[in-house]
Amino acid sequence: MTQDAGLLTVPQAIRTRRSIRHYLPDPVPDRQLSELLDLTMEAPSSWNVQARFVVVVSDEEGRAALTRATGGQPHPQEAPLTLVFVASDQAWREDLSDIYDHAVRSGAWNARFVSGFSRATVDFQRDLERRGLLREYAVKDAVIAATYAMLAATSMGLATSPMNGWDEQQVKRAIGIEDRDDLHIAMLLPVGRPAETRVHPGRRPRARQVFTGRYGRAGGGAL
Numbered sequence: 001m002t003q004d005a006g007l008l009t010v011p012q013a014i015r016t017r018r019s020i021r022h023y024l025p026d027p028v029p030d031r032q033l034s035e036l037l038d039l040t041m042e043a044p045s046s047w048n049v050q051a052r053f054v055v056v057v058s059d060e061e062g063r064a065a066l067t068r069a070t071g072g073q074p075h076p077q078e079a080p081l082t083l084v085f086v087a088s089d090q091a092w093r094e095d096l097s098d099i100y101d102h103a104v105r106s107g108a109w110n111a112r113f114v115s116g117f118s119r120a121t122v123d124f125q126r127d128l129e130r131r132g133l134l135r136e137y138a139v140k141d142a143v144i145a146a147t148y149a150m151l152a153a154t155s156m157g158l159a160t161s162p163m164n165g166w167d168e169q170q171v172k173r174a175i176g177i178e179d180r181d182d183l184h185i186a187m188l189l190p191v192g193r194p195a196e197t198r199v200h201p202g203r204r205p206r207a208r209q210v211f212t213g214r215y216g217r218a219g220g221g222a223l
Contacts, residue, residue: 020075046141047120050091051088054083092125161189
């Protein structure tokens with residue numbers, strides 16, 4: 001696949017992405033938004049259950065509700081849309097036959113593999129349930145998808161800012177899931193054209209953050 005004109009490469013997107021707080025009111029074109037969402041949904045998920053969902057909030061009422069849920073922060077009120085990443089801790093109990101059928105048709109899996117894989121998926125999730133980890137694992141998958149969205153948006157010339165400062169119950173109410181205990185808010189991601197330029201604040205040296213074999217063992221910075 002050739003690189004589309006004007007799009008950044010993955011390394012370029014990683015190195016140039018900044019968290020933007022102020023946005024222009026320009027709407028995100030439908031075609032660009034569709035591509036962004038398609039790329040977001042390419043993110044991997046545990047056992048391919050795909051227990052993460054995205055709610056696109058762009059109407060005035062929804063944006064106002066998200067603004068209140070974030071304590072009046074400027075991102076969701078200025079950005080033309082915000083992606084709300086929702087994690088489901090019970091999706092594994094649902095009918096997953098469409099996922100398995102697609103994998104078989106594409107040649108990725110065969111029927112024998114699906115038979116064993118589907119049983120192992122349930123066993124794995126039941127073990128998480130016993131240990132109280134269903135929510136944690138579902139949120140991890142949703143955050144991976146949000147990371148895909150950030151980099152995809154950057155490659156298109158769009159700005160984002162991963163938000164973690166919000167009232168979960170208010171966010172759930174804003175998107176109509178306040179009565180769903182099985183659904184959890186993983187992240188809010190405003191998307192739009194930047195109205196400011198942010199300078200990279202820098203990162204610590206790799207040798208301080210990367211280790212070899214064991215935490216704290218020197219050597220990672222020399223790889």
